[in-house]
Amino acid sequence: MTGRFKISPLRLICVLALFIGGCLHAAPGQARGGEKVRVLVLSSGGQIELKGTHRGDLLVRAGSNGALLVNGSRAALPIRLSPGGGFISVNGRPYRGVVEVAASDGQALVINEIEIEAYVAGIISNEISSRWPEEVLKAQAVIARTYAVYNMRRRAGLPYHLESSVMGQVYGGASSEDSASTRAVSETMGEILVFEDEPALTVYHANAGGMTESASEVWLKGYPYLVPVESPFDEAAPKYLWELAVPAEAVGEALSRAGHDIGQPEDMTVIETTPAGRIRTLSVRDRDGRDVWLSGEDLRKALGYSSLRSAIFEVAREGGAFVFRGRGSGHGVGLSQWGAKGMAENGYSYRQILRHFYPGTELKRGISFGK
Numbered sequence: 318m319t320g321r322f323k324i325s326p327l328r329l330i331c332v333l334a335l336f337i338g339g340c341l342h343a344a345p346g347q348a349r350g351g352e353k354v355r356v357l358v359l360s361s362g363g364q365i366e367l368k369g370t371h372r373g374d375l376l377v378r379a380g381s382n383g384a385l386l387v388n389g390s391r392a393a394l395p396i397r398l399s400p401g402g403g404f405i406s407v408n409g410r411p412y413r414g415v416v417e418v419a420a421s422d423g424q425a426l427v428i429n430e431i432e433i434e435a436y437v438a439g440i441i442s443n444e445i446s447s448r449w450p451e452e453v454l455k456a457q458a459v460i461a462r463t464y465a466v467y468n469m470r471r472r473a474g475l476p477y478h479l480e481s482s483v484m485g486q487v488y489g490g491a492s493s494e495d496s497a498s499t500r501a502v503s504e505t506m507g508e509i510l511v512f513e514d515e516p517a518l519t520v521y522h523a524n525a526g527g528m529t530e531s532a533s534e535v536w537l538k539g540y541p542y543l544v545p546v547e548s549p550f551d552e553a554a555p556k557y558l559w560e561l562a563v564p565a566e567a568v569g570e571a572l573s574r575a576g577h578d579i580g581q582p583e584d585m586t587v588i589e590t591t592p593a594g595r596i597r598t599l600s601v602r603d604r605d606g607r608d609v610w611l612s613g614e615d616l617r618k619a620l621g622y623s624s625l626r627s628a629i630f631e632v633a634r635e636g637g638a639f640v641f642r643g644r645g646s647g648h649g650v651g652l653s654q655w656g657a658k659g660m661a662e663n664g665y666s667y668r669q670i671l672r673h674f675y676p677g678t679e680l681k682r683g684i685s686f687g688k
Contacts, residue, residue: 352432352433352466352469353414353430353431353432353433354430354431354432354433354436354465354469354478354479355417355428355429355430355476355477355478355479356428356429356430356431356436356477356478356479356480356481356485356488357426357427357428357476357477357479357480357481357485358407358410358412358427358428358429358481358488358490359407359408359425359426359427359481360421360424360425360426360427361424361425361427362379362423362424362425363378363379364376364377364378365377365378365407365408365418365425365427366406366407366408366409367398367405367406367407367416367418367427368405368406369400369401369402369403369404369405369406369411370398370399370400370401370405370416371398371399371400371401372398373401375387375388375398376388376389377418377425378425379423379424379425384420385418385420385425387418394418394419394420395417395418395419395420396417396418397415397417398415398416398417398418399415400413400414400415404490404491407427407429407490410489410490410492411490411491411492412429412431412490412491413429413431413432413435413439413490413491414429414430414431414432414435415429415430415431416428416429416430417429417430419476421476426476426477428476428477429481429490433462433465433466434462434502434506434507435491436465436488437458437461437462437465437502438493438494438498438499438502439488439489439490439491439493439494440457440461440486440487440488440489440493440498441454441457441458441461441493441497441498441501441502442489442493442494442495442497442498443487443488443489443493444457444461444486444487444521444654445457445654445658447495447497447498448497449658449661450658450661450662451497451500451501451661452660452661452665452666452667452670453654453657453658453660453661453667453670454497454498454500454501455501455504455505455667456652456657456661456667456670456671457501457521457654457657458498458501458502458505459505459508459509459510459519459667459671459680460510460519460521460651460652460671461486461519462505462508462509463509463510463516463517463519464479464486464518464519464520465478465479465486466509466516467516467517467518467519468485470516505667506682507682508680508681508682509680509681509682510671510675510678510679510680510681511678511679511681512540512541512542512677512678512679517540517542517675517678518532518540518543518651519651519652519675520532520543520648520650520651520652521651521652521653521654521674522646522647522648522649522650522651522652522653522654523554523645523646523647523653523654523655524548524551524554524557524627524644524645524646524647524653524654524655524656525548525551525645525647525649525653525656526548526551526557526594526627526629526643526644526645526646526649527547527548527549527551527552527594527644527645528545528546528547528548528593528594528649529544529545529546529548529593529649529650529651529652529653529656529674530545530591530593530595530648530649530650531543531544531545531591531593531650532544532650532651534591534593534595534597535614535648535649535650536650541677542675542676542677542678543650543651543675544676545592545593546673546674546676548653548656548674549656549659550655550656550658550659550660550662550663551644551645551653551655551656551659553655553658553659554646554655556626556646557644557645557655558642558643558644559626559642559643559644559646560640560641560642560643561624561625561626561640561641561643562635562638562639562640562641563620563624563638563639563641564637564638565581565582565583565634565637565638565639566581566637568581568582568585568601568620568639569581569582569603571619571620571621572601572609572619574619575615575618575619577601577609577611577619578607578609579601579603579607579608579609580603580604580605580607581603581604582601582602582603582639583602583603583604583634584600584601584602584634585599585600585601585602585632585634585639586599586600586602587599587631587632588600588610593629593649594629595613595627595628595629595649596612596613596616596628596629596630597612597613598610598611598612599611599612599613599616599632612628613627613628613629613630614628614648616628625641625643626643626645626646626647627643627644627645627646627647627648627649628643628648628649629643629644629645629649630642630643630644631643651674651675652670652671652674652675653674656674657670657674660673668680
């Protein structure tokens with residue numbers, strides 16, 4: 318060592334920005350050319366306020382016959398809006414890059430086109446806590462970037478690549494950036510996971526309940542790198558063990574809404590579990606003797622993913638309700654975020670974390686994102 322302190326130009330920009338007002342004004346990739354990802358940030362039939370555009374402030378609302386009105390007048394869509402200053406505000410939330418307004422079935426679609434590194438910086442603190450160890454933040458940056466690249470290729474030519482909700486990745490725009498997430502993006506810039514030189518499908522979830530699941534068990538399509546692996550640090554998560562009681566009548570109503578021909582359930586029996594311990598097949602029988610067979614994920618979808626937290630559970634009829642007792646949270650495929658946190662706290666690097674949860678993949682930088 319020479320004893321000199323060296324700092325990269327990119328980090329110097331970020332340090333200077335902190336004195337000026339935070340790294341919100343120097344997101345990775347913002348001041349340089351880069352691949353653009355298109356993110357659906359809002360779909361609404363109501364009123365949308367757009368501020369800070371190169372055309373000034375705009376008010377978008379639905380008109381008659383499915384038309385959209387911009388400042389009270391019918392406008393040719395889509396409208397492409399550049400920022401007049403640093404950001405464009407959509408209903409009070411600031412976004413970097415370009416905002417496009419399109420229409421679909423009487424709804425206004427607001428699409429943010431943004432450089433991929435700035436997009437990733439707007440994800441991390443929404444998916445995990447930016448106060449977690451740095452190696453977890455780096456791992457999250459890599460898999461969020463990879464997931465975006467995977468969808469940029471899969472959905473090339475479509476109006477947008479990803480949604481900004483749990484249906485895609487939870488992206489909050491510039492207001493979700495902070496110094497920790499920005500640093501994680503900077504230190505992994507351009508890195509994605511690949512399998513056989515193609516971007517991997519880097520799905521992830523909150524807590525595997527001790528063992529991740531095979532993609533083929535959840536989505537009926539397998540990937541060589543989305544296979545069960547142990548996740549021994551999951552137990553440290555809050556609500557690792559959980560309990561849910563649902564009235565039998567409510568279960569029947571939920572299953573009927575989901576398209577299953579059944580009345581009020583009388584009995585629920587686990588038929589088969591996966592090697593990782595999740596419900597592969599479950600039988601629900603009603604008072605008329607009809608029964609339906611479904612998977613644990615089918616039941617989660619019917620009852621609500623946030624209510625029935627995972628497909629690792631036992632179920633018993635107790636009085637007029639079914640009581641589910643389980644562990645973990647999410648579909649269980651790919652990286653367990655709480656498991657990754659535990660690995661980082663025990664000295665594992667982000668590269669080791671990624672190798673563990675996506676076995677057989679390689680970490681590469683500079684691969685062409687869009688094609």
